[in-house]
Each structure stands twice: as C-alpha cells, then as structure tokens.
Amino acid sequence: MTRSSRKARVLRTAPGLYVWVLSWALVEVAASADLKPAPASQEKAQSFGRRFVGLDKCNVCVGTSMCQKLYKGDIRFSPRLSSHAELPPANQRSYLGNLTDDSGTWRPVVLSRLLSPMAQRLYDRHICTSAGHEPSCSVENVLRATPRFQVWTKSHLLLPPMVKCLSAPLLRCPSQRLLDRVVQRYTEVRDVGTVQMKHFSEKDKLRLLYTLAANQHSLVLQMFPGPEGWPFPRYHGSCGRVVVWAGTRPxxxxxxxxxxxxxxxxxxxxxxxxxxxxxxxxxxxxxxxxxxxxxxxxxxxxxxxxxxxxxxxxxxxxxxxxxxxxxxxxxxxxxxxxxxxxxxxxxxxxxxxxxxxxxxxxxxxxxxxxxxxxxxxxxxxxxxx
Structure with a gap:
C-alpha cells in the first residue's frame, strides 16, 4: 500500500479525528502567537524596567553590576513575579526578592533605592536648579561641568580635598587610608583591589561621586563586607539606582x-x-x-x-x-x-x-x-x- 493510499484510508475511516487534530494544532499555533508580545509591547516593558531601576539616569547612578541577573530573571521580586516585565509599584523605596545562582538555589535579598522616589526627584531637581538650569535638566551634564568633578577626572587617587563638604558621615573626617579603602573595595568597576583610579572611566568616577553624595550605605557594605566578619549583610551589586544585598528580617x-x-x-x-x-x-x-x-x-x-x-x-x-x-x-x-x-x-x-x-x-x-x-x-x- 502506497503512502497516498494509506492517507486516503485514514481520512475515510476517521475524518472527525483528522479535523479535530488539525483544529487543535491551529489553536495551539494561534495561542503561542498570542503569548509572544508584540515588538512594541516588548520595547515598552524594557523601557519601564529601565525607568524602574533608574538605568535611564545613568551615569548618575550606583552601577550596573547586577543588571544582567535582573534582566535574565535571576532576581525575582516574589514567586509570582518572574520577569522584569512584571514589576511591583515604583513608589516604594525597597522590595523583598530572591536571587538565584548557578546552583539553582534561591536566596532572599533586598532591592533598595538609595533614596525614596520622592526624595530622589527632589534631589535631581535641586541639582538642576542650583546650577541655574530647568528642573528637568540632565543631571549628568550638570555634574560633569562642576569644578569638583573636573578635579576627579584628572586625579588617579581619591584625595581628602575631593570629598570635602559631602555630607556622608563616612566622610566627616576622611583620612587617605580610609579613601584608599573606598576605591580598593569598590566592586562596581572591573579591576578591584587597587587604591588608584587609573582604570576608572569618567562614568565610573561619576557613579562613585553620586553614591558618596546620595547615600553611603552600599559603599560601607563593600568596604567592610559581611563575609569577612563585619556585622553587615552581603553586598551583591547594583543596577541603575537600585542596590541589592542579602535579605534579612526586621x-x-x-x-x-x-x-x-x-x-x-x-x-x-x-x-x-x-x-x-x-x-x-x-x-x-x-x-x-x-x-x-x-x-x-x-x-x-x-x-x-x-x-x-x-x-x-x-x-x-x-x-x-x-x-x-x-x-x-x-x-x-x-x-x-x-x-x-x-x-x-x-x-x-x-x-x-x-x-x-x-x-x-x-x-x-x-x-x-x-x-x-x-x-x-x-x-x-x-x-x-
């Protein structure tokens, strides 16, 4: 019996079954097509994710060391939110989440902004207006033009005069040894472990300056790490203006x-x-x-x-x-x-x-x-x- 004759026999003996299988296949194809978001919706979700973590404000941000894990889905805000397209309300300062590694285990983490969303907006507006610009100006352009940052770009060391008047308690009486440790333990750059900033790009220096000015918390976690015996949670990294560290209970x-x-x-x-x-x-x-x-x-x-x-x-x-x-x-x-x-x-x-x-x-x-x-x-x- 030839292949065409066998096919004709199947159609004659079970036409209802053939129609059902064909209908089921078409429904599955249509459903899978509906599950794939349109390019416009994908772009919108990605754009919302960038705004959510503050990547759109870089390089006036903390860093990007955790962005890959965040967008791969290795960080989840809750068991129900498995992708960056499903994000919690953006008006909170911190969120509880879970982080996975290569072993497949999940660990509790905290994702937190250095400042509350309202305080961050006021902070950005203040930087713009204090420089004589519109409240919605480019904060990065304003900071790059400041005399302080011009000194930063020319120096290979973080010196006490470079952090003068920054309000962080860490910097109230900065010694050179203390500032060397800030640079040496700064994990938002690739080459960690040297006290010199020769390998820092201008964007790296701008991010470090912003972190010192906005909130020192992430820097203290890096300078005095929990795995070395200090009573602070483990620092995992940052993405935009969001910092990730090991989760704890109040x-x-x-x-x-x-x-x-x-x-x-x-x-x-x-x-x-x-x-x-x-x-x-x-x-x-x-x-x-x-x-x-x-x-x-x-x-x-x-x-x-x-x-x-x-x-x-x-x-x-x-x-x-x-x-x-x-x-x-x-x-x-x-x-x-x-x-x-x-x-x-x-x-x-x-x-x-x-x-x-x-x-x-x-x-x-x-x-x-x-x-x-x-x-x-x-x-x-x-x-x-």
Missing part, C-alpha cells in the same frame, strides 16, 4: 519571640557595637544615630546592621584620631550632660577634624545608653508578663 519581628531568642538578639546588639569600636583594621565605626529599623536578622538568627547610612568611620592610625577619641573607650558609657547631638557641619566657615571635640563627634556613643534601652525594652521580662 528586628521588630522578634518582639513576640521567646525570651531566650530575644535575649540573644540583645546580646548581639551589644557585641556589634563593641566590634565596630575595636577591630584589627584600626578603623573605629560608630553610630551617628540609632533606631530599631537599622537592624535585622538572618534565618540563622544572626543580627546585622542593615542600614549603614548613618555610620561614621574614624581612622585610628591618622594623626587627628587622638583628638577625636572619647576619654574612655567603653562601648556604652553612661550618658552625661556633655553628650550633645552633633550639629550639622557646613562648609562655611570650614570645620576641620582637629577642631571637633569628643562630645560633638560621638553622639552615637554618648546616647547609646538611652537608645539601646529603647531598643531592648521589648526584650524585658515586663514585656512577656
């Missing part, structure tokens, strides 16, 4: 936990303060302000400082360090009338680190007794009775 969620677990968290808070004050690198880290929202804990119950935007750093090997140290090295000295809040440091008249007294420089230390009392109030026996 410390407040422990308030209803058993007493033993809460007591352990309180002990870890005290130990963190001690480790920040005394370490082998001879950098003394201190709180300029303290709140419960600054802390979180991981699945293994380890407590971390999850917001480092208010942490100051003193280089103990610098010449001016002896003038900044308190009379006692106690981690939690009793609060005294001499403990006062630090006044804002303006650039006019100039203020040098040598003129800063201990009470003015160490509000986090002076006020730590009251602050930790408020943090550990939920850990008291009175709370559980």
């Amino acid at each position: 410390l407040s969620s422990l308030y209803s936990s058993p007493l033993e677990r809460r007591a352990d968290a309180a002990y870890q808070l005290l130990h963190i303060a001690q480790s920040l004050a005394s370490n082998s690198l001879q950098f003394q880290l201190y709180y300029t302000s303290v709140s419960a929202e600054m802390f979180g804990y991981a699945e293994d119950c380890r407590v971390f400082v999850v917001d480092t935007s208010t942490i100051g750093v003193i280089d103990l090997l610098a010449a001016h360090a002896r003038d900044l140290l308190p009379a006692t090295r106690s981690v939690h000295p009793r609060a005294s009338p001499s403990c006062v809040k630090m006044s804002s440091l303006s650039c006019s008249p100039p203020v040098t680190c040598d003129l800063l007294t201990c009470p003015a420089m160490w509000p986090g230390t002076c006020l730590s007794a009251q602050t930790l009392a408020s943090l550990t109030a939920p850990f008291s026996m009175q709370h559980v009775l």
